Amino acid sequence: MTKTLDAAAAATARRRRKPRFDPVRWARGGGLHAVLFAVPVVLVYVYFSWGPVVQGLVLSFQKTNLIQPAEWVGWGNFTYVLSDPGLVQASLNTAYFALLALVFGFPIPIVLAVLINELRKYDTLYNALAYLPAIVPPVAAILLWKFFYDPDATGMFNTALGWIGLGPFPWLNAENSAMPSIVLYATWAGAGSTAIIYIAALSTVRTELYEAAEIDGAGIWRRIWHITLPQLRNVIFVMMLLQLIGTFQIFTEPFLFTGGGPNNATQTILLKIYNYAFVNGDFGAATALSVLLAAFLGLLSVVYYFVTKRWSTTT
């Protein structure tokens, strides 16, 4: 017993007694060259990755149009964007989009993946079909969907719905249907690529589990509920976080579909940032709101991490 303790103490002492740093030996051993080799990479990373981040932070405390010398304005930009009467609605809209995307857009790829995975035949074909929307460039797809959403009775969706006695709907042209219309598009556009990830994850689920369940008399729903979903849990958690971050940064869709209208119904945080910077030329306000959004998303990620970590361990 004492022997073991002594041995442990000696090991600790050995670990503590670090060899003294010898610069000459370090340089001869190639340390200097290693540093020199790292310098370009570090410089490029600092200049192109961290530079803009720091510059953005600095800009958020300045008034500048990058032509006249910058002026420090303290928290001026932050108080301006926080007192902007449109901020509350933009935040609510963004949250509304995130919620709709979560409720409707999130389960669809999982269902899609499970269904495709259950197929014995032609699964590659369905795979390709599901993924197809992802290869259409978003701008082209959105312009196409704008035609589908034509609010006239002769519009494509309205004509199709007219056959079963529905509509015509105003789609993007009414405050209450504009955001759901955007979510519908975003789900169509995003489901394929997310489903592919789930399908990949599903292929790692061991088939013995299903065989065992089948022997125990479990039907398809019980197999999905008790095997598939728990096995996918970690992927689902990560995808959900990525989707949350993605939805809070939604820009292309409202920018191209509605420009934030009608009556600000699809105005989002990122659209506001864009307008501050590139319509108003107010780079200070734009970076201030960006910093706030980044801080919020950082916080959200941390909270999410701890919450899902607890779920993961308790179930």
Next chain:
Amino acid sequence: MTKLSRRHVLAAGSAGTVAALAGTAACSDPGADGGTEDLDPSADVTISVGDQPTEDKPEELAAFNERVDEFEAANGNITLEPSTEVWEAQTFQAKLAGGTLPTVMGVSLTYSYELIENGQLPDMTPYLEELELLSELNPLALDNVKDSDGNVYTIPTGLFSVGIAYNRSIFEQAGLDPDTPPATWDDVRAFAQQIKANVPGATPYAQMTTNNTGGWMLTTMTYSNGGRIQDDAGTESVMGEATIAALQLLHDMRWVDDTMGREFLYDQEGVRQAFAGGTIGMVLQAPDAYNTLVRDYDFDPAHFGIGQLPQGGAGNNGTLTGGTLKLFDAKATPNQLLAAAKWIKFYEFDKYYDEAVALADAESNAAEGNPVGLPGLPPVSQEIYDRYLGWIEPHINVPLEQFASYTGSTLQLIAEPPAGTQQTYAALDPVVQQILTDEGADIAQAVADATEIVNGIIEQAAR
């Protein structure tokens, strides 16, 4: 072959690093700072000039390059570097801030006050005086590009005022006289009802509402009702009855008459496409729409008509002006600014004084299929402009009689709201959208809310 030793490779890597560092240091040179050297009109100077036509328009490009050569021959000390840079609303602010724009190029006049206020335009008064250009410019246009002390910051060109464009074919089908556009807003409403009754499938009257065009057009309608959005000095928002009346009209046409179709998210490009598709009866536009409609979207010129802006209230209230301004680089040296002003004078104004230049310009445009003789507000005095039109008459390819109501207009020309112009328009977009998409919208409340937002914008702009 001798193998490269590790030492060689390392040495080369280290040398590369040092070179890269040196390169980075060289790139971070902040560039030439203007205003430090004295003006010397004969000193050698190089400037870049924007708006060079692209390769897909060979005739225009050849004409432009020829003018560049002529200019350089006449001004031995000036070297021009043409650039195809043109103004684009989406990238303009970023490029301006990034300092990648040429020494001089055309930009929408709507930025004028903001650019002056922000110090993004240099004071051009001394150079324009030196070139005796100041006295030649249309004083109405100059009002748009001056500060409160009367200093001139840019040269306005390609001016227009907003009118009402209409589809002559739809007018005929509706039993309306295609030579008589609506003169008042009451006419607009009545005409729209008549179109709705007689031309199924057409949108009798369309309104732009997105990407700041909603605010832009609401401002125009407010002017036509005798009101203003901001006071002349741009210190506060003064929207009132005139704006409310404009919105009330839109509301009634949308919800009572149902004469505005189903699409309420048009911007400039979108509405022009729909108009070119032949489904829109009337829409507020300036004559430059003709250019886009006919050249880009293949609209039949015979169907295009434009009248002066319909008026409300007692009538004869006015219309909003717009156009192009020449953006000079605020960081350019005095010699560069003088050279740039010389170039603009040579390229944009010589045609008004030199018949041969006028003819050559008209010929190259006509050959390229561009409209020649498109009506607009002259950047020079009316007298000189009329003489110029006489010179180019044989090349005029625009059906001028279809512009008669517009060109015969004597409406007062009113400049855009001075403080935070684009932001003000952006703040008004949702107001117009709300009226058109929400039947129960409270117009007075919407205007009151917008007034508060515009006042906030003015405050931020003055900060």
